[in-house]
Amino acid sequence: MPIYSANVSERAQQPPELAISTVIFALRPDPEAGVPTLWLPLVRRTRQPFRDLWALPGGPLSPDESLQDAAARNLQETTGLQPSYLEQLYAFGGLDRSPVQRVVSIVYWALVKPDEAALARETENVRWVRADDLGQLAFDHNRIVEYALWRLRNKVEYSSIAYAFLGSTFTLAQVREVYEAVLGKQLDPANFRRQLRATPDIEPTDEYLQGGRHRPPRLYRYTGSAAQLSGSPSA
C-alpha cells in the first residue's frame, strides 16, 4: 500500500499540532435524587475525525493567544460563562491521540459556581452530562476527564478547592454536598461538621439560610484567597 505508507511517512515529518481543551466541572442537581452531582459540558463534533461524537470544548491554539486566554475562550464560547476557577491540568501528547495528525493538547480545567452553572447555555451541539455517565467521547477525552476527576478528588482532600463550587456564603451541609459529589460517597454529617469547623479557611456569618422547613442553618464564608485555590505559576 504505497499511498498509505507515504501518508505515514509524511505524518512523521510534520510538527505536532497544538490544541487547548477545557474540562468544565459544575455541581448540578441530579434530576432524580435532587442532590448535587458533578456535570460537565460537551461539544458535538461536526467534522471528522469522530464526527457526531461528543468532545471536550477546545480547538487549535491561535498564534496570538496565551494558553490561559484560549482556555477562557473555550469556556466562554461553550457556556457563555466567565471562569471563577481556571487552572492548567496537564498536557496530553501521546503519538496516537488523533487518527489524522499528531495533536498535543494542553488541557485546562474550570470549576463553575452553581449560580453561574444555572445560566449556562445548552444548544443542539452543546450539552451538559453527568461526569460519571459520559458515554464514548472523541479522541482520548474519556481518559482526560478521568484524570481531571482523579486530580479533583485528590485536591479536594488537601486544598480549599471545594469552595470554588460554592457561592459567597454557604451552609456546612452545602460544603458536605460538594465533598460527597466530588468523592462519590456519603459522609457522616456530624463528623464532617466537626472537621470543617476546625479548619481556618471558613468563618461563620451572622446570616442564616432562609426558606427551609427546619431551623434555618447558619451561613459561612470562605476566608482564604482565590490564589490559594489555584496552583498556577502566575497566582
Added chain:
Amino acid sequence: MPIYSANVSERAQQPPELAISTVIFALRPDPEAGVPTLWLPLVRRTRQPFRDLWALPGGPLSPDESLQDAAARNLQETTGLQPSYLEQLYAFGGLDRSPVQRVVSIVYWALVKPDEAALARETENVRWVRADDLGQLAFDHNRIVEYALWRLRNKVEYSSIAYAFLGSTFTLAQVREVYEAVLGKQLDPANFRRQLRATPDIEPTDEYLQGGRHRPPRLYRYTGSAAQLSGSPSA
C-alpha cells in the same frame, strides 16, 4: 520599518513551536558548609537567541517522540542519567517567551537520587549550579525554576516526594536534610523525628549506618509505591 513590520506580521501567522524542557533537581553537598543543598544542571546555549547564556536542558519536540520520552532524553543527554522520578510540571506558553518565534514549552521535572547525581557528567557546556544561585538564565527559565521550586516545596509537605531524593535506605537525619534543603530552613531534629516516625510511609530496617563517630543511627526504608510519589495520569 517595513521589514520589521513584515516579520512581526509573519510571526503572528506561524503556529507556535512546541518544545520540551526539563528541570532536574538533585541534592549535592554544599562545598563550604558540607550540608546537602538543591542543585540542577544547566546547558550553555551555543546559538542565538541568548547565545552563551545558560538554559534548562531541552529542545523541540520530535514528531515521533512522546512528551515523557523527550523529557527522559533531555535528562539522559544532559547528565547520562536515567530518571528515578520524572513528572510533567507545567506548560509555559506566553506570547513573548522567545524573541524569535513563539514557543510553547512543556516542562518536566526530574528528581535524582544522590548516588545517581554523583555519577552525572559535567562538561564545558553542561554544569550543575545551586538552585538558589542561578544567575540570569535564557528565556523565562528563571521563572520556570522558581515555579518548580514552589511546587517542590508544596509537594514535600503533603506527599512522599522527599524519598525520591534518597537511596533505598536512609537515616531519619537524612530525611530531615532533604526537607531542610527543599524548604531552605533548619528544622528541629527531635520534633522532626517524632513526626516522621508517626507517618505510615517508612519502616525501620535491622541495619545501621556505618562509619560515623557516634552511635550508628538506624536505617529506614520507604514503603509506599513509586506511583504514590508521582501525579502523572499514567501512574
